């Protein structure tokens with residue numbers, strides 16, 4: 462198979478879809494790999510690294526989109542990239558379609574077979590291609606929240622760990638999955654007073670066990686969230702209903718109950734955000750204020766640490782990328798129902814139910830799509 466990897470063009474996105482190691486595995490398996498020049502630069506990989514791995518460097522993304530049978534990326538295709546996708550081509554990347562009707566329409570119009578990293582599943586019900594980036598974003602969330610809490614950035618000037626005689630920051634984490642657990646680990650490490658809300662009692666039991674009294678867990682309902690607003694210095698949004706638009710857990714009217722300069726870090730922004738006042742921001746311009754409350758809503762947080770993130774993502778995607786290349790997408794998805802869970806569009810059909818529900822579009826069942 463001809464596998465292509467263009468340079469990412471989303472602002473401030475320095476990750477790359479294929480590492481040289483992944484390219485090398487694909488070439489060893491008999492595939493041809495083309496990589497856009499400088500695609501790996503932001504993550505510290507040179508064109509020579511890819512050439513040494515057996516890949517071929519090409520001058521333009523256009524050549525990749527025009528010729529590759531499978532395009533491997535990191536972020537959702539941007540409008541100019543979407544115009545170049547076509548039926549019969551496989552796109553393997555993050556998509557986050559539920560909050561993005563424009564992208565969904567373009568992918569359906571293109572006819573591309575799009576497999577979304579964030580909806581591929583595993584045997585335990587986890588999301589193995591979302592998890593590595595959730596680990597990164599979760600670890601970054603308290604760090605970015607702490608920076609936003611600084612007075613010069615609009616925050617209320619509270620130090621995460623406090624000092625002797627002065628209380629630490631109160632950090633509330635809504636959603637105790639991969640992002641929430643990683644965020645809790647860092648916030649606890651910084652000395653904050655941490656509360657994690659979730660709806661899964663099994664998950665809270667796990668957190669209770671591993672943190673051994675260093676954080677508090679609380680069942681997540683509207684009353685619990687509201688009860689924590691007044692004393693929260695920072696709230697991290699880390700909920701997920703796989704593939705679906707994020708539920709809105711804090712309304713604009715409720716911001717008035719928070720302290721001026723308190724901080725919302727909405728990691729769930731890539732699924733539309735879990736606070737009513739969230740809108741996606743960029744690394745260049747990451748924060749804004751609404752009704753006195755600071756918001757940090759960067760939709761590609763792992764892009765801030767592209768080297769670590771690229772390697773972590775590449776480790777997780779490599780076996781799936783090889784299966785798609787070795788067997789073709791149909792056979793690979795027929796053999797692995799967890800990879801089939803990643804199928805979001807095929808030949809003009811939407812194939813993921815939560816996206817169809819969010820956007821009001823009819824869905825073709827993925828098993829039927831295998832026969833189309």
Ligand SMILES: NC(=O)C1=CN([C@@H]2O[C@H](COP(=O)(O)OP(=O)(O)OC[C@H]3O[C@@H](n4cnc5c(N)ncnc54)[C@H](O)[C@@H]3O)[C@@H](O)[C@H]2O)C=CC1
Nearest residue numbers: 594595598636638639640659660681700701729760761762
């Ligand atoms: N902004 C960024 O750069 C990044 C964003 N993300 C996003 O972060 C979000 C979380 O991802 P993961 O932690 O991997 O998901 P996960 O599936 O591991 O965890 C989500 C948790 O939310 C809980 N939950 C669901 N509804 C809830 C509610 N109403 N209240 C409290 N908890 C609730 C679930 O029980 C689960 O434990 C996703 O939207 C993901 O796409 C992930 C990586 C990077």
Ligand SMILES: CC(=O)C(=O)O
Nearest residue numbers: 555594731760761763
């Ligand atoms: C998960 C995701 O959207 C990201 O890593 O950017």
Ligand SMILES: [Mg+2]
Nearest residue numbers: 731760761762
């Ligand atoms: Mg994202």
